[in-house]
Amino acid sequence: MTSVKKLSIVLAGVAFSTLSLGLKTAQAHGGHLHPDSGHLPSDSGQSPSSIDPRIESNSIFYGEARPLGNGLVRTWVRLNDNENPTDIGVSFTDSALFGLPGESDDVGEYPLKLPLLDGIDHSTFEYELLFPKEAEATPFTHLALNWNPSGHAPEGVTTVPHFDFHFNLFTPEERHTITADNLEDFLTKAYKAPPVEFLPPGYIAPPMAAEPRMGVHYIDPTSPEFQRPFDRVFIYGSYDGKMAFWEPMVANSFLLTKPNTTDLIKLPSAYxxxxxxxxxxxxxxxNGEYSVSLNGLKYRSVPEPSLTLGTLAFGAFSAVSFLNKKRKQTA
Incomplete structure (x- = not known):
């Protein structure tokens, strides 16, 4: 083997190793916390006591109030003294739980009635709500609140009237393009898994879990709703290999008990x-309102690969290309 060939191989190896190191570094830092964290513990293994995060706070910012049933619904975000978000959620009045559409109703664009692909011929009603601009430091762009008058699959578990609160990472425009016009293409994209580190251990995508304007739903089979009558559960969603939403699902019957509960979320290792x-x-x-919210917000840093490493890799590839060119000219 000539010295030029040997050098080319060595430099190619350096380039590959450099790029790999940069990517691994970015992944390893994917869960780093910002010093300014949310107010709830994330690793205690215990559910913290619950109180509506909006109480006794002067830093609550609301989105536009819109109709829901006989009442009103609006999104909100809570900021701390450093103007960083600690909680993000949605609130709706007492009367919003009444006058909701039924399975046979169709009221137009708001809410938008959508047939479900869960195999039991149920429908969902989608209420799309934007978050206030003060929530822009979170990854969540808008809320798709889905009212399910007959529930949805799995049958016998979540086939009760309930709400799905999709805190979406996609923009509304991106989410609207998720259609099942071509069912085969839709299912292929829906079940294209995201990077494994973006989902908590144990979460799976069961059959019949993909829906238009949403994506595929990932569940934890060990969650309490499989051992008790369904009242609430936390779900993740993705589409075309990208994380699409984080979702609390809450039964209407549970809301009517006027609860004050907080549950820790099973978290991924990267974001x-x-x-x-x-x-x-x-x-x-x-105070006459229900709230469903995501709490204890912590800053998750996903750094770019090092500029120094990237420059070194580019230089190594350039050197390999130059030496190969010279070798061909010599030959």
Missing amino acids: PKSGYYPTAYSVNYA
């Missing part, structure tokens, strides 16, 4: 982009 992500979720009732 798709930098921002404030939750460590818990709450279902609260206070």
